[in-house]
Amino acid sequence: MKFIKQLAIILTISFIAEMMEHLIPLPIAASMYGLVLMVICLVTHIIPLEKVEGAADFLVEIMPMLFIPSTVGIMTSVDALKQMLVPLVVICVSTTFLIMIVTGRTAQFILRKEGSGKKEASDGEKKDTEVQKS
Amino acid sequence: MMEALTQSIYFGIALSLLCFQLALWIKSKVKSAIANPLLVSVIIIIAILLAFGIDYDTYYNGAKYISFFLTPATVSLAIPLYRQLTLLKKYPKAIFGGITAGVLTTMVSIFLLSLAFGLNHEQYVTLLPKSITTAIGMGVSEKMGGIATITVVSIAVTGILGNMIAEFICKVCKIEEPIARGLAIGTASHAMGTTKAIEMGEIEGAMSSLSIVVAGVMTVIAVSVFANFI
Numbered sequence: 001m002k003f004i005k006q007l008a009i010i011l012t013i014s015f016i017a018e019m020m021e022h023l024i025p026l027p028i029a030a031s032m033y034g035l036v037l038m039v040i041c042l043v044t045h046i047i048p049l050e051k052v053e054g055a056a057d058f059l060v061e062i063m064p065m066l067f068i069p070s071t072v073g074i075m076t077s078v079d080a081l082k083q084m085l086v087p088l089v090v091i092c093v094s095t096t097f098l099i100m101i102v103t104g105r106t107a108q109f110i111l112r113k114e115g116s117g118k119k120e121a122s123d124g125e126k127k128d129t130e131v132q133k134s
Numbered sequence: 135m136m137e138a139l140t141q142s143i144y145f146g147i148a149l150s151l152l153c154f155q156l157a158l159w160i161k162s163k164v165k166s167a168i169a170n171p172l173l174v175s176v177i178i179i180i181a182i183l184l185a186f187g188i189d190y191d192t193y194y195n196g197a198k199y200i201s202f203f204l205t206p207a208t209v210s211l212a213i214p215l216y217r218q219l220t221l222l223k224k225y226p227k228a229i230f231g232g233i234t235a236g237v238l239t240t241m242v243s244i245f246l247l248s249l250a251f252g253l254n255h256e257q258y259v260t261l262l263p264k265s266i267t268t269a270i271g272m273g274v275s276e277k278m279g280g281i282a283t284i285t286v287v288s289i290a291v292t293g294i295l296g297n298m299i300a301e302f303i304c305k306v307c308k309i310e311e312p313i314a315r316g317l318a319i320g321t322a323s324h325a326m327g328t329t330k331a332i333e334m335g336e337i338e339g340a341m342s343s344l345s346i347v348v349a350g351v352m353t354v355i356a357v358s359v360f361a362n363f364i
Contacts, residue, residue: 007206014205027358029273031208032351038212049216056210063207064172064325067268067286068150069197071176074283075183076190081284084260087251088284091261092291095243096322097303099265100296102239103345104309104318107232111311114227 006055009047013038146196153178167297170326172268173290208269211347218344228313233345236321237352240265241360248364256280258364262357264288267324270350278361289324296323297330304334316341321349 017034024033041047074081081088157174183193222229241262248258260280263271268289275285300319309315312335319331320342331342 010206010209013209017205017209027277027361028354029270029277031205031269031273032354034205034209035212035215035270035347036351038209039215042212042216043219049213052210053213056213059203059207059210060214062203063269065150065154065175066200066204066207067172067272068154068175068179069146069194069201070272071172071283071286072179072183072193072197073190074176074287075180077281077283080281081287084253084257084284087247087253087257088261088288089291090251091244091247092264092288093295094247095240096265096292096295097299098243099236099239100300100303100318100322101307101309103232103236103321104304104314105307106235107228107317108309108311108314110228110231111225111313 003055006052009052010038010055010059013041141192143196143199146193147199149179149182149193150175150197150200153182167294167326167330170290170294173294204269204272208273211267211269211350214343215347218340221340221344222348225313229317229341229344229348232314232317233321233349233352236265236318237349237356240353241356245360245363253364255361255364259357259361260284261288262360263353264292265322265324266350266353267346270354274354274357278357290326293323293326296327300327300330301334312337313341317345320345324349 013034014030017032017037018030020033020037021028021030038047038052042049042052153175154171156178157169157171160174161169161171163169179193182188183190244258244261244264248261253261256279258280259278260275260282262278262280263274263285266274266289268286271285271289272282274280275282296319300315300323303309304315304318309318315334316331316338319327319334319338324346325343328339328342328346332339
């Protein structure tokens with residue numbers, strides 16, 4: 001019964017999210033509204049973590065399986081896939097290397113800069129977090 | 135007989151669940167990123183459908199009840215994110231700086247390569263969300279007019295590759311900080327890369343799983359701008 005209650009909360013958020021998708025004229029999928037809404041509800045303690053975590057962890061765990069039906073749909077778009085197979089492979093491979101290197105090096109650069117100039121950094125940090133909030 | 139078999143909605147559901155179990159078993163034997171359970175089960179299902187001459191609609195008639203849980207599952211990604219919020223507060227600059235750089239690199243490089251290959255809008259937006267988690271990426275692709283199933287394939291290719299190259303890249307490019315490693319792996323190769331990050335260490339794993347959602351949300355915003363360029 002506890003599980004059903006948790007599922008009810010998650011499904012209600014999903015329902016509100018789909019309503020938002022219809023009402024807000026932005027190209028954003030319902031699940032994104034739901035995700036952000038759920039984070040807000042958790043942070044503000046409107047929904048306590050323990051009221052949803054059992055069902056949520058289960059859903060996240062089985063997520064790869066949930067993609068099976070739509071991915072099997074690739075059998076209906078074989079022609080479209082064939083047309084872009086070479087660009088797809090080249091783009092996926094080259095950008096994955098690039099993104100990993102750029103993200104890692106940038107994060108490491110920021111971490112080490114912060115580490116070396118602790119005193120200056122603590123001054124600058126306040127400003128930076130303010131900028132991010134705005 | 136065949137008709138009775140395929141008219142039941144349980145056919146698609148049972149086939150999906152059984153093939154996924156089989157794929158999990160194969161994964162436990164092979165222990166390589168290539169044996170990705172989603173990819174393997176999809177290949178087995180397509181092979182079975184083709185072998186018995188069953189069309190996709192017949193399969194999907196039942197299997198769609200599995201897809202029904204996708205939105206609630208994506209909403210549930212908020213829970214792991216919430217658990218890692220303390221990390222986000224501790225290293226906001228490195229996390230936002232690193233992931234922003236990564237997401238912008240994704241957008242610009244895919245844009246330039248798509249121009250070079252002469253891709254049309256549909257093909258371009260199909261590939262734009264290829265580095266983020268399937269739950270978010272599929273929605274982005276659909277919304278922008280891409281081919282969602284091909285997006286799923288490109289996401290899987292990216293994830294498997296990211297999982298395989300993660301250790302090599304970190305070593306060769308001297309990405310030594312565990313925080314930076316986790317961010318790099320999660321931003322470049324979502325959940326499939328994250329399994330490797332978890333093997334590398336606790337901090338790497340936590341940072342990588344945090345990046346899945348943060349990079350996903352940032353990509354949604356970035357794609358809504360970049361999608362207009364082709």
